[in-house]
Amino acid sequence: MGTTTPDLDEITRLDETPQADRPWQTVVWNDPVNLMSYVVHVFREYFGYAPEVATRLMLAVHQEGRAVVAEGAREQMELHTQAMHDYGLWATVQQAPA
Amino acid sequence: MTDERTTVMEITLIEGAHLADLVSQFLELLDEGGSSGTRPPDDPALARLVPDAYRGDADAAREFRALTASDLLNRRRDDARAVLDDLSPGGRGLHTVDLSPDSLAETLPVTLTTARGRAWLRTLNALRLVLATRLGIEDEDDHDAGDRRFAVYDWLGYRLDGLVAALGR
Numbered sequence: 194m195g196t197t198t199p200d201l202d203e204i205t206r207l208d209e210t211p212q213a214d215r216p217w218q219t220v221v222w223n224d225p226v227n228l229m230s231y232v233v234h235v236f237r238e239y240f241g242y243a244p245e246v247a248t249r250l251m252l253a254v255h256q257e258g259r260a261v262v263a264e265g266a267r268e269q270m271e272l273h274t275q276a277m278h279d280y281g282l283w284a285t286v287q288q289a290p291a
Numbered sequence: 292m293t294d295e296r297t298t299v300m301e302i303t304l305i306e307g308a309h310l311a312d313l314v315s316q317f318l319e320l321l322d323e324g325g326s327s328g329t330r331p332p333d334d335p336a337l338a339r340l341v342p343d344a345y346r347g348d349a350d351a352a353r354e355f356r357a358l359t360a361s362d363l364l365n366r367r368r369d370d371a372r373a374v375l376d377d378l379s380p381g382g383r384g385l386h387t388v389d390l391s392p393d394s395l396a397e398t399l400p401v402t403l404t405t406a407r408g409r410a411w412l413r414t415l416n417a418l419r420l421v422l423a424t425r426l427g428i429e430d431e432d433d434h435d436a437g438d439r440r441f442a443v444y445d446w447l448g449y450r451l452d453g454l455v456a457a458l459g460r
Contacts, residue, residue: 225431226423228448231416234455274344275359279366281416286344286355 215289219263219273222283223254235280236262239273264289298403298457300411302378305395306446308385311378313418313443314371320421321368328360329353336424340367340417367417370410377401377411408458415451419444 221232229251236247240263253260262284263273270286277284302310324337330353331338341360345351378385380399403411422444427433435441 225428225433226419227416228452228455230452230455231412234412234459237459271344271355274355275363278341278344278359278363280413281340281420283339283342284344285342285346286351287346 212288212291215291216264217267217270218261218287218289219270219277220259220285220287221250221254221262221277222285223258224283227282229255232282235277235282239276239280295404298408298460300401300403300454300457301398302401302450303395304385304390304397304399305387306450307378307399308387308390309443310450311375311385312387314375314378314414317414317418317421318368318371318375321364321371324364329357331356336421337364339420339424340364367413370414370417373407373410374414377403377407403458405458408454412451412454412458415447415454419447419451422447 232251232254233244233247236242236250237244240247242250250260250262262277263270267286267288274284274286320334320337324332324334331343332341341356341363343352344355344359375384378399378401385399422440426435426438426440426444428444
């Protein structure tokens with residue numbers, strides 16, 4: 194095969210999505226207080242997620258300690274985070290990891 | 292006439308009186324804690340209601356807090372007042388000292404619209420968050436059977452769970 198080895202700069206560029214292109218995320222964190230039924234209710238009511246989706250996200254929060262529940266523009270993720278705080282859930286905003 | 296669906300929740304007078312007491316204490320806590328500024332509230336129970344929205348970015352967390360904290364805490368007040376209102380049959384608040392032994396198990400039907408149901412859910416959950424902070428609950432297994440506040444905490448969970456189910460039907 195006649196392919197040439199890409200140079201180091203090119204590899205770096207392929208591996209890293211430029212920071213500006215990475216979406217923002219709303220992350221919900223596990224806590225010992227919020228009931229599973231309540232968390233599912235919040236995900237269904239606020240995001241309009243189907244019961245299966247809301248339950249899967251709740252279990253991810255519960256078992257893995259956190260779950261990304263939405264992704265998009267930073268302002269939108271901040272609105273979602275404020276809404277989660279309004280429900281009493283522990284949520285943060287972050288940029289998607291590289 | 293409105294066709295908005297409602298849910299009727301029955302609560303015994305003794306439960307209602309204790310809940311009204313908790314909600315009143317919660318309102319006092321909200322009033323003491325202040326609701327403005329860019330720093331987290333000094334009281335950890337209030338701080339839990341307005342957590343940092345950014346990890347590892349103090350400036351962004353501060354800015355977010357300045358924009359949202361007072362709205363969030365004001366909404367807590369409105370919700371709590373609505374719940375107290377629902378626990379005041381005939382405009383009179385329920386108090387444990389006013390209840391005769393015979394009336395403790397009588398039930399108070401509370402009719403909740405969807406919006407009112409949400410205020411109840413948020414308030415029951417907020418009361419659990421405040422109690423959990425006071426009790427130092429950091430783990431789901433943290434429990435002290437000898438401390439009756441845990442019974443109150445569990446009861447709030449039982450009521451919250453039931454209301455989630457009732458409103459979801």
